Amino acid sequence: MPRIPTRPADTWSPLYFLASVGAGGLAVTFFMYLMFWIPHPGRSVPVSEDIAAALGAGSPLRTVAITLAAAGIAIFGAMNLYLLAWNLRRVGPFVASERGQSLGASNAQTQMMALPLALAMSVNVAFILGLVFVPGLWSVVEFLFPVALAAFLAIGALALRQLGGFLGRVIGSGGFDCKANNSFAQLLPAFSLAMVGVGLSAPGAMSGTTLTAGIAIIASTFFLVAAVVIAAVGMVLGIRSMLENGVAVEQAPTLMIVIPLMTVLGILLIRQDHGLHVHFESHGSAGDMLTMLTQFLSLELLFALFGVTVLRATGYIRRFISGSETSVGSYALICPGVALSVMMQFWINKGLVAAGLVARFGLAYWALTGIALAAQVAMIVLMLVLNRRHFGRAQLVASPAE
Incomplete structure (x- = not known):
């Protein structure tokens, strides 16, 4: 019998888009170094000129931090874009295949919404790469904001179309399997909509043009509301099924999807708050911001404890991370750790x-920052482990001759 190389990634699933999303999230964690550790006067985000000025100041620790940040952004930004391209090449053949047709007729149809999620993340990553590595970008940023708004609105339209197709099928003709919905897998659409919303909110915080900022705030609010509504419905349905049937073991990582959802929505609200303050005389206090962020962080910690408890109870880590089994859903574990760090x-x-x-x-x-950095390092290790398990050297297995 001839022997052909196989590896888990050769059996493609839409959830492999989460590998791209995870890499993009890790790039964002390194951008936090620059965001909060170097001065960027007159701008809401640091740019390459601010980075050059900080390097010129001669502080050894700051130089190390900037070097690590630039390297991390470059490495994981490139990984994000590579994995996005790798996944996009496989969407068409998968949709046309028997597996794709089967997925499109089941609860798992919403897995395809990992596509707009990954697209929106990559647009955010591309913007970070431009800020860090393209000198003079800020001088033309007002011309880029309308382009970014158009890109995110196009991705949002794709996400809404996919969600509409799913809801139209399951509500119009039935067929949603409530028993098999024993996870938070149906929160993926909410995460996708939230990622579009946070991208739309960026010009609201950064643009010096009132019209651009206003459009960004209004558009991002729509996707904020949509994400909250879909998440609320998905959580109620998922909890009911889990109480009755127990959790689906391979989908156990979805129990922590609330963590990245809260981080994305939290950043969206922070950006809106800044834009409303600058352009529309809405003045929130430092106490208001502390209260909001503490509430979001508290919710994330609760779901982290919940998720870890279930993962331990089901032996998920022992089976799919350190054991011999593999599951593409393991990539869903990266986003919660990244989001908690951010x-x-x-x-x-x-x-x-x-x-x-x-x-x-x-x-x-x-x-306190050490806790955030520890979560970041843990997710880097997890990303490398999962990439090796799913994309590493193929294993030779016997295959029957045609």
Whole structure:
């Protein structure tokens, strides 16, 4: 019998888009170094000129941090774009295949919404790469914001079309299997809509043009509301099924999808708050921001504890991370850790420091930041482990001759 190479990634699934999303999220965690550790006066985000000025200041620790940040953004940004392209090449053949047709007639049809999720993440990553590595980008950024708005609206239209197709099928003719909905897999559409919304909110915080900022705030609010509604419905349906049938073991990582959803929506609200303050005389206090971020972080920690408890109870890590079995759903574990790291950074800097509870760069500051960095490092290790297991050297297996 001839022997052909196989590996888990050779049997493609829409959930492999989560590998691209995870890499993009890791690039964002490195951007947090620049966002909160180097000065960027007159701008809501750091750009290459700010980075060059900080390097010229001669502080050894800051130089190390900037070097690590630039390397991390470059490596994981490139990985994000590569994995996006790798996945896009497989969508067409999959949809036309028997497996694709079967998926489109089941609860798992919403897995295809990982596509707009990954597209929206990659647009955000491309913008970060431009800010960090393209000198002079900020001088033309007002011309780029309408392009970015158009791109995110196009991705949002794709997401809504996919969601509409799913809802039209299951509500119009039935067929949704409530018993098999024993996870939070149906929150993926909410995550996709939220990612579109946070991208749309960026010009609201960064643009100096009132019209551009206003359009961004209005458009992002629509996707914020849509994400919250879909998430609420998905959670109720999922919890009911899990209480009756137990959790679907391979989908157990979805129980922590609320964590990245909250981080994305939290950043969306922070951006809107800044835009409303600059352009529309809406003035929130440091206490208001601290309260909001603490609420979001508290919710994330609760779902982290919930998810870890279920993962331990089902032996998921022992089976699919360190054991001999593989599951593409394992990539859903990266986003929660990344999101928790990013939310910690915002809570520390935009919450505690801004409210005067913690001194910037003091002992307490670095102790708390160390938690965010530990989560980041853990997710980098997990990403490398999963990539090796799913994309690594193929294993030779026997195949019957035609």
